[in-house]
Amino acid sequence: MKKFYMVLTMLLLFANMAKAQQTIRGWIVDEQRSPIEYANIIALSVRDSSLVTGAITDNTGAFQLSVPNDAKVFLRISGVGYTQSNVSLPLATDTLQLKAEAKTMEGITVTAQRPKMAIRNDALVTTIIGSSLAKAGSGNDVLKRIPLLSGKDGNYSVVGKGSAVIYINNRRVNDATELERLNSSDIKDVEVVTNPGARYDASVRAVIRIHTVKRAGDGFGFDARSSVYYWENWDTENQLNAYYRHKGLEITAGTGYYIDNGINNQTTINEVQIANLWENRWNSESKSRSTNNNYTLSAAYEINQNHAVGARFFTNLVVGKNDNHGVFSTDILKNNILYDHIESQIQGKASAIPNKSLSAYYVGKVGKLGIDFNTDYYYGRETDKKITTEQSKNYENRMVTTVGQHANQLFATKLVLSHPLLGGNLSVGNENTYTNHEQTFNNEEGFVANATSSIKERNNAVFMEYSRMTSIGQLMAGLRYEHVNSDYYDQGVYSPDHSRTYNQWFPSFSFATQIKKVNLQLAYSAKTRRPSYNQLGNNVSYVNRFTRQSGNPTLKPTTLHDLSLVTNWKILTLVANYTETHNQIMYWNEQDPNDENITTLRYRNLDKLPKISLSLTASPTIGIWSPQLTLFYQKQWFDIERLGRKFDLSKPIWGIQMNNTFEFKHNWTVESFMQFNSKGITENTELISNCFNFNCSVRKTFLNDRLSVTVGVDDLFNRGSQQVILYTNTLKTTVHQEFDSRQAYVTLRYKFNTARSKYKGTGAGKNERSRF
Known part of the structure; x- marks a missing residue:
């Protein structure tokens, strides 16, 4: 325990001694001004486009990153299913918009379908919204069709890992019937984590994280x-x-x-x-x-x-x-x-x-x-x-x-x-x-x-x-x-x-x-x-x-x-x-x-x-x-x-x-x-x-x-x-x-x-x- 706090104290002291930095904050939204979660924001050098630092938006679309005061950088913003955008500093506004990828075919504009699967941070992500799985029925109906998963009725296993714990919007699911109550049309994506990190209990070998779309209205x-x-x-x-x-x-x-x-x-x-x-x-x-x-x-x-x-x-x-x-x-x-x-x-x-x-x-x-x-x-x-x-x-x-x-x-x-x-x-x-x-x-x-x-x-x-x-x-x-x-x-x-x-x-x-x-x-x-x-x-x-x-x-x-x-x-x-x-x-x-x-x-x-x-x-x-x-x-x-x-x-x-x-x-x-x-x-x-x-x-x-x-x-x-x-x-x-x-x-x-x-x-x- 003492070693843990000693390491933590040293890290914080080192942070205080670090070089003076400027903080860049903002929000990433789509064309309907809905927040985009997990968009990538990277700061690149103006001189040679080398990476200086980077960040990922949270569920409100917010991001924050720090760069040295004397660094000359610009921001490159990207997200799955969106057109990449470069933004110069200082920011003219703290709300930045990404447009959906689109291609034109014989005069008809077709919005590109997002990739079904991708690797993001510690997880393998399957996008549900905009895909056929959005009409599957319930949360159980979706999970039955996710790669690497097997099971039913709220109890699922990951290939090679055994039973998985399930989270909906960062909340642990305890009632197996909750997945049946969840509408598939409300699910944004499903993340399968095959090697959970230190924040999870040491007995957890696999995690399923479900994120839902934000619905408006009272x-x-x-x-x-x-x-x-x-x-x-x-x-x-x-x-x-x-x-x-x-x-x-x-x-x-x-x-x-x-x-x-x-x-x-x-x-x-x-x-x-x-x-x-x-x-x-x-x-x-x-x-x-x-x-x-x-x-x-x-x-x-x-x-x-x-x-x-x-x-x-x-x-x-x-x-x-x-x-x-x-x-x-x-x-x-x-x-x-x-x-x-x-x-x-x-x-x-x-x-x-x-x-x-x-x-x-x-x-x-x-x-x-x-x-x-x-x-x-x-x-x-x-x-x-x-x-x-x-x-x-x-x-x-x-x-x-x-x-x-x-x-x-x-x-x-x-x-x-x-x-x-x-x-x-x-x-x-x-x-x-x-x-x-x-x-x-x-x-x-x-x-x-x-x-x-x-x-x-x-x-x-x-x-x-x-x-x-x-x-x-x-x-x-x-x-x-x-x-x-x-x-x-x-x-x-x-x-x-x-x-x-x-x-x-x-x-x-x-x-x-x-x-x-x-x-x-x-x-x-x-x-x-x-x-x-x-x-x-x-x-x-x-x-x-x-x-x-x-x-x-x-x-x-x-x-x-x-x-x-x-x-x-x-x-x-x-x-x-x-x-x-x-x-x-x-x-x-x-x-x-x-x-x-x-x-x-x-x-x-x-x-x-x-x-x-x-x-x-x-x-x-x-x-x-x-x-x-x-x-x-x-x-x-x-x-x-x-x-x-x-x-x-x-x-x-x-x-x-x-x-x-x-x-x-x-x-x-x-x-x-x-x-x-x-x-x-x-x-x-x-x-x-x-x-x-x-x-x-x-x-x-x-x-x-x-x-x-x-x-x-x-x-x-x-x-x-x-x-x-x-x-x-x-x-x-x-x-x-x-x-x-x-x-x-x-x-x-x-x-x-x-x-x-x-x-x-x-x-x-x-x-x-x-x-x-």
Whole structure:
């Protein structure tokens, strides 16, 4: 900590001793006088046009740069989709206008379509406004079609990086339904960050940043959406959002009601090779139902262009029937001879008190100093009760009743200060997170030991990030320090053996440049992946009388070193990632010392795991057809000790993803999505069958795009099955799962005077909450 403040003090002192400089300020707007975000302003020498310094406009179109008093320079201003402009100094006005690029063809002026993809600062940017994606429907509909992304319903992953955190206008998205409420026509662009810098939590490996267009106008507005899904069962999603805007004030309220019915048919074979060969084979058919109702209320007030405050409250209620029912038929073999046959039924029920989250923020500017402060609070508690009835052919029958409960509480703050420094921008910040996780497990019949544990954790972080435009490109360097103190309590008694203290540094670096028409970005970052609280817990889940599942309080955090290269040329984008992982968390098995045929699956840390991933995307536009083709490849170099010898787990995975959008007259849009994944291995799990998915939809809009109707089918060919093998030291688990993934659906959506939210909070402690 002392070293951090010493470095910061030296930088500030050096800035004060720097040569006397003049400051140039202004705003960049388009022909409608709307601000242009991310326009480039560079100061060039009048003598030889060499680069002196540069800056990028913020979301208000504002820029600021400093040059030596004796320097003779002029400004060159450019932006994606706009004609480049040179401006001499001193400025005649502080508001500078850029014109859209245009070309003339047979007397007709056609505004050039902006490139769909480009590299900007630390991100790969896809422009939405003015493209076919602006009519996709919702925010989810847009993200499904962004290169490098896969997922749905607010949960998305980046190729080679895993799960991504999502921001809308610099505010962290916590409610997955928020993306469904966001209109695609309101999205300006989407940024995918494959190597996030020091201002992000050290566990964040990928970021999706969504920027929306600024809508003018006060008054009342609302957005209503209803979707019905059907094939093997019914599901429904219903949302209503309303807002009131007056000058700088905005008040919003929203509610959502969701019913999800699921079917899961599974065949599992557990083979444990110890002194004897034990095989546990079961077929199961299970159905589940969940019902949720959530409410959001927020207020945001822009005091003036330099100061804004806001607060948001969110609660989610588990309402109605939330249960699951399963039927199991199990054969147990010992050395290939039938040991027992069991018929089982499982009844499960979930209940919860309404979880609550409250957040508040202040965003401001005092002189040249930018201030961004956020604070968050969260509390939730859930209870799961399960009754298992077993009818054994050769041994005693059982009824097993288990009740598990976990409660989570979080308080967090985050402060970021930014200031121009030496021709660039310096950001320093502090993030503090305090969490309390409690869980209990009870089995009244005594087949599984009861357990009570709690974890109290404090994470204090400081970070520094510096960026500057140079003559060779954009440089960005950052450093984050995290001090984590985790206290573990077993049965209410502090356990020093299971408590941990971590002090870690996480450096990051990125460099972006352009060589002729090729954009390049090279980035490195050190990250961590902390085990979830369930992975750290000592609760034991009862699967059947021969199989248990448990956490591991001794788990260590995983450390990752990420190196990435992103290149973009015209319609082509290539992304290459290399990741080296230490203390990888994986499933492992242990045998009961008193009964070798009882297997407990729990997590453990394994050694180094290096992995590469490559993806190539082409995004042309051919008349009414906008295709997008992505090829990807992933390979790891990894082996484990299995049955006394080295077992290789290095088989690669490759795949193809194809999106097609056809825009016809009279507001008709036809879309299709195809994805194919090959067999291969990831970590210690082998995919033993190819995966294929095909979705299609037709959309028609009415009333000047205020009303839209979408009809579609997900997983048309019903290939949403999964076949995998899990390998550990003595265990081999083969699983074949079939889900009710094929669904036909109809979505109706009506929007009236909807506008971009003024809420600017970025949130604090969000990654800690995800561990709950």
